[in-house]
Amino acid sequence: MLEINNIIKQYAAHRALDNVSLNVEKGSIFGLLGPNGAGKTSLIRIITQITAPDSGEILFDGEPLQSKHISRIGYLPEERGLYKKMQIGDQLLYLGQLKGLTKEEAKRRIKHWFEKMEMQSWWNKKVEDLSKGMQQKVQFVATVLHQPDLLILDEPFSGFDPVNVDIIKKEILELQCSGTTIIFSTHRMESVEELCHHIALINKSKKILDGAVSTIKDSYRENKFKITYAGLQPIEAPEPLLFTIENHKTAAATSTISIRVGEGKTINQVLAYLLPLVEIQHLEEIIPSIHDIFIKEVTAINAN
């Protein structure tokens, strides 16, 4: 769907994007992560053709990105904005027409979305009369009104209460099911794990991580496990080569230990050792969360 090759963007003394390449697959939800000021917004602005890169190319459905693609992209910027004194209906009509919809088509779709989001009575209201959450809803409708093939959402959940977060999440998944490709930029790691298939991590203008969420998590596995067993007695490792205990907690009549399996050993060998000793109730591999990976990568680089 979208292929980004070796993008460089220079702002005077500051290089905002340094040789960034990405590949966003059709129909996927792609998480664009990175700390503040990493260059995410610069990249999004290049994709939305607000600015142009100094070098590198972007292919949209295999073709170099051109202005005709604008009508196939929907962009929800992090900083939301609407005309305060304009009526909601007129405003959406205007924004829809700017994206190339005819007036009648735009009107029909606005009515459809108004019903869907339960905002039928809002047509004649002005933006300044709406609450922040309501404005966000209007903004979301404005972004998806023209049924874009590529939807770029920058912090889509900010400003929403939990009920509305669920409504928007449902809409995003629905759009994805109908074939829309979504680029999703956020700092909320739990929603990344929940929604994204692929992620890319940008730090200090460079891409430092890129791939399917499951693959990335796999590659960050450290052979750590959490074991819960009956009884309060501690367990000693027979030899550090088999496993080491990093943590031991007790609760009521059970203990939970975190262990790291030794180099070259497997969890089965650990279990074989433990089974005669205690009654095992629960076993779970400790897989790092995207949150942990993010922090680990970013702090490691920024420390240097």
Added chain:
Amino acid sequence: MNTILLIINREYISRVKKKSFLLTTFLVPLLFIAMYAIIFYVALNNREPVTTIQVVDYSGFVADQLTNTDHLLFIKNTDDAENVKKQLEQGKGAEILLIIPADISTSQTVELYDTEKKGIGTFSAIENKLNDVLRSKALKDAGIDMSVLNSIKPNVTVRAKQLTVDGEKDSSVGATIGISFGLSILIYLSLFLYGNQVMRGIIEEKSNRIIEVIISSVKPFQLMMGKIIGIGLVGVTQFVLWIVLTVGLTAAASAFMINKTQHTELIVKQQNQTGTPQEDIQHTTDSSSKIQGIIESIKTIDYGYIMGSFLIYFIGGYLLYSALFAMVGSAVDSETETQQFMLPIIMPLLFTYMLSFSVLINNPHGSLAFWLSMIPFTSPIGMLVRIPFGVPFWQLALSVSLLIIGFLITTYVAARVYRVGILMYGKKASYKELVKWFKYKG
């Protein structure tokens, strides 16, 4: 629909629908008519009160020859000067005491006492009267016959005619200057007001943060031009409505006024038949012919030509300046930050505006006037001031061409700064920064 048309449409409709637009569109012509009416009213009804003057004449020949006018009533007083002065102090009798010494022919000085300060007009009227009397006496003493003197009463009026390629035409300098002033004020205000609207619109979009939504759909240049053209059309609409309304209302009002003038003239003539002094008739016909003259000269001015030039210079000047205003709007986060950039923008306008009241109107064909009417930044005011005086066609063509080149250049520069500026937040823009933005590629 083309996106730029959509933008123009939104900018235009959202402004024309505003109450303030309707209000100014209908109020300004009414104000204009009211001014017109007041000028007529004052011209018709401004009769100064009659001032009575007690004349104590020691020379013996002056008082008899002082003739009364509308405003001055001379009364010969044979009493002693000191007595009359006392009466004056007590507020009795006349307002002014004029003492003519016996040696007036040689001293050429009189004494005048008054109870309240009279206008300079009254004094000069009295002086003129005395001068006439003394001159007549001197001429008579020199042996010139009175009947000869009476037959020599020259009364010259300058009938200004301007030679143009179309032949000669009546021209009234007064009306021309008035129209020049009017045009200068109108273009100055409208360039400033509409340019400011462009700037405020851009700051609004920037501070609303809607700018990013819009320019992910359209090119920044389209957005800027759409806004400039939309607001410009609002201006043109307003002027056209003003002209239509004013012409309509003025036609109605002046028909009414002229009726009234003829009416008062009639009354005065009737009074004249019942034996008012000769001078009075003279005066009345004088003033009504003056009003007639103003009306005539206002009629001779080619309004179509002037309004056409106004619209051309408004559109050209507006496009040039609004691009600069747009550039400033894109560079700042709020209106309070615009100050530092505004001064260099309005300087050429303000400079020409100030000059238009002195140098340009006194010497509309001088070299300063010529250059000011050629430089694109000053020509909207500079040329409009000159237009009522008549400008050769080649100068007009050159000035308009330069204005078009000027706005193409400012629009290009502004668009390059604008496309970067609108996405910059929280950075205090300096001139250096603007130059840097201009140089960004892509």
